[in-house]
Amino acid sequence: MLRHALALSLLPFAANAAEIWVTNEKDDTISVIDIETLEVTRTIPTGERPRGITFSHDYSVVYICASDSDSVQVMDPETGEILHDLPSGEDPEQFVLHPDNKHLYIANEDDAITTVVDVESRKVVAQINVGIEPEGMAVSPDGALAITTSETTNMAHWIDTETREIVANTLVDSRPRHAEFTEDGAELWVSAEIGGTVSIFDVESKAEKAKIDFEIKGVHPDKVQPVGFEFAEGDTHAFVALGPANHVAVVNMESYEVEEYILVGRRVWHMAFSPDKSQLFTTNGVSGDVTVIDVASREPIKSIKVGRYPWGAALRP
Amino acid sequence: MRAFLALVAGLWATAATATEADTLSVKVTYLRVETPEPPTLSNLEARPEDLGRAGAELGLADNATTGSFLGQTYALETVSVPEGESPLDAARAALAASPYLVIDAPADALTAIADLPEAQAALLFNATAEDDALRSEGCRANLLHTAASLSMRSDALMQFFAMRRWADIAMIEGPRPEDTAFAAALRASATKFGLEIGAEKQWAFDADMRRNASAEVPLFTQELGDYDALLVADETHDFGRYLEFNTWLPRPVTGSEGLVPVAWAPVIEQWGAAQLQSRFTEAAGRPMAPEDYAAWAAIRTLGEAVTRTSTTEPAAIRAYVLGDSFELAGFKGRPMSFRPWNGQLRQPIALAHARALVATAPLEGFLHQVNELDTLGIDAPESACTAFGG
Incomplete structure (x- = not known):
């Protein structure tokens, strides 16, 4: 009886440990990884083909792009219950939540559209025509600019979030996948999967200021395909997933030089940091696992089996 | 007045863009x-x-x-x-x-x-x-x-044969010029990757195979002896489809039917x-x-x-x-x-059957000093093309 009570009293603690949420594209589930134990503690069913995943800024709900269900699902992260769906346009792949915590900017991959949804009224407030196969989504820290990258048009589209109109289009290398503003809002980084590069734009002038190439010994250059990336604490280093090259590159954000390549699982897609950014969790699509990287030593320390084709990753602190 | 000037300038800019x-x-x-x-x-x-x-x-x-x-x-x-x-x-x-x-x-x-x-x-x-x-x-x-090109497709298939170590190869060739060309490309690709096509037969039926494939094909393929996989050169998709599951020995059919090398x-x-x-x-x-x-x-x-x-x-x-x-x-x-x-x-080049992609050539291990894709088809040293300044 006493043991029972003890176990029960431990439960709230367990629920409070930070977690990494991983969408499994071909299992229609989310795997929840406990950061303390590095184990999968929960597997939660979702809509069809879950890819993009992000938490509300207060972490009260989690948004999931259920691509083949043509909806963004809103889930209670405590219970794993789907609270409701948001209208998202067709085939939502990635999205970004505006700093106002109210507007989701969603890339509709099959429709060449970026949809803006008000998560409170649950209504579409704008649809913006963009290039073919929109994918990467980013919003500037001040909330003034949103970015959509389009994979076949090979552009970053700069959207004024006030007027919801495109204010600039900049060409990047083939098949842009992911976009991210630096913390100070001065730079925009865009990865190009087939181009094999990451382009860095000066946000003020919207001009390209640098381009990063990658080269891994023993890996054919065609297989070095940058996709997702994240910035380390203080924007000192970028960690760039290189897809079928099965490595994550560590890029110095001042010199734009690659300092290291870390071996991870097969076809690495996206990643998320632990709350103190000491650990990085990468989703490896083909091998169906998540690699845990120790950021300080830049060593992979564990791989965690998740569902089939893990794609997106998000931190729940 | 200033506002007016700015407006005019704005119009000009638009006009210039349109001309461009x-x-x-x-x-x-x-x-x-x-x-x-x-x-x-x-x-x-x-x-x-x-x-x-x-x-x-x-x-x-x-x-x-x-x-x-x-x-x-x-x-x-x-x-x-x-x-x-x-x-x-x-x-x-x-x-x-x-x-x-x-x-x-x-x-x-x-x-x-x-x-x-x-x-x-x-x-x-x-x-x-x-x-x-x-x-x-x-x-x-x-x-x-x-x-x-034909040789890109045949090279892709022969890379797969080499990788799977299907060394004993038989082939059935159709009567059309397209079939002859594909069969020749397959022979050349086999040689390129250190393989050899053994027993070969010409397709020689004028009956309607939809009705009697199950009776004729086993006997026809029995004469090929033993082999690992059967190639069929039937580029107009006339008879090849009736070979699958009807061969004397239970063997995979590849080439124009079954496992096919295709660009898409x-x-x-x-x-x-x-x-x-x-x-x-x-x-x-x-x-x-x-x-x-x-x-x-x-x-x-x-x-x-x-x-x-x-x-x-x-x-x-x-x-x-x-x-x-x-x-x-x-x-x-x-x-x-x-x-x-x-x-x-x-x-x-995709190696596919009707229901799934089996592999994509160039396959792992087929290396090239410049671009692995050039292990498929005519590489620079083999090309007799001079119009490109080569």
Whole structure:
């Protein structure tokens, strides 16, 4: 009886440990990884083909792009219950939540559209025509600019979030996948999967200021395909997933030089940091696992089996 | 007053942009030279009316969307030359309107069009003819190839045989010239990868195989002895389909049927291909075929080159497309580019059956000093093409 009570009293603690949420594209589930134990503690069913995943800024709900269900699902992260769906346009792949915590900017991959949804009224407030196969989504820290990258048009589209109109289009290398503003809002980084590069734009002038190439010994250059990336604490280093090259590159954000390549699982897609950014969790699509990287030593320390084709990753602190 | 001036300046800027946009309009002609269709035993499939053309239309839509952000416009004209009419007249008319042609025609018609005086400053794309001669001794400087060559396909299949260690190979060859050419390509590819095709038989039935395949094929294939896998050269898809599951020994059928090497197949879904497939199916109402893919790739090549160079001048487009900085994202997992020695689009080749993709060539371990894609088809040292300055 006493043991029972003890176990029960431990439960709230367990629920409070930070977690990494991983969408499994071909299992229609989310795997929840406990950061303390590095184990999968929960597997939660979702809509069809879950890819993009992000938490509300207060972490009260989690948004999931259920691509083949043509909806963004809103889930209670405590219970794993789907609270409701948001209208998202067709085939939502990635999205970004505006700093106002109210507007989701969603890339509709099959429709060449970026949809803006008000998560409170649950209504579409704008649809913006963009290039073919929109994918990467980013919003500037001040909330003034949103970015959509389009994979076949090979552009970053700069959207004024006030007027919801495109204010600039900049060409990047083939098949842009992911976009991210630096913390100070001065730079925009865009990865190009087939181009094999990451382009860095000066946000003020919207001009390209640098381009990063990658080269891994023993890996054919065609297989070095940058996709997702994240910035380390203080924007000192970028960690760039290189897809079928099965490595994550560590890029110095001042010199734009690659300092290291870390071996991870097969076809690495996206990643998320632990709350103190000491650990990085990468989703490896083909091998169906998540690699845990120790950021300080830049060593992979564990791989965690998740569902089939893990794609997106998000931190729940 | 100041506000008024600013407004005027604003109008001027708009006008300038519009003029600039007008200068970058790209016209392309999709030219089909109709050929007689050989009869086949099965009535299951008919050639889609828009085979190839539907791919060109999708490529144009892709280009137009990109162009809309850059003030570039794209237009596609479709011309089909009925059997018995001169393809050269149609080609001349098309060349008078635009220097860019995507062509679905047999090799002799292609060469004749490329040799027209009107075509000398033009840029032509071969979207269907697989003949290796067009990429070697019969090449033309103004003719690029987005269709995979026969040897690219046969090399892909033989890489798979080598990887799986299917060393004892038998082959059944059909009676048509296409079958002879594919069989010859398979023999050459086998040699290239250290293999040899052993027992061979010519297909020699004129009965309706739908009714008696189960009776005839076991006996016919019994004479091949033992082997690991059976190749069938039946490029018009006449009899090959009746071999599967009817061979004397239980062996896989590959080549023109069963496991096939193709530039595109409806079962390709990785590398974002699912998006291309769904866009195509939505537009055309049928799955995407290799002919559609090659036409799409030709139009996209043109669009990509115009976007990157901001010019529509054929010589500049040709130079850019054949240069090092050109790359086309073709939904096959690797950047595609053109071989500067013969104008062939480098591309992975799918090894697929009706329900799934089995592998994608070049396969792991087939290395090349420059580009692994050049393990498929005619590599620079083997090419007898001189028109590209080689």
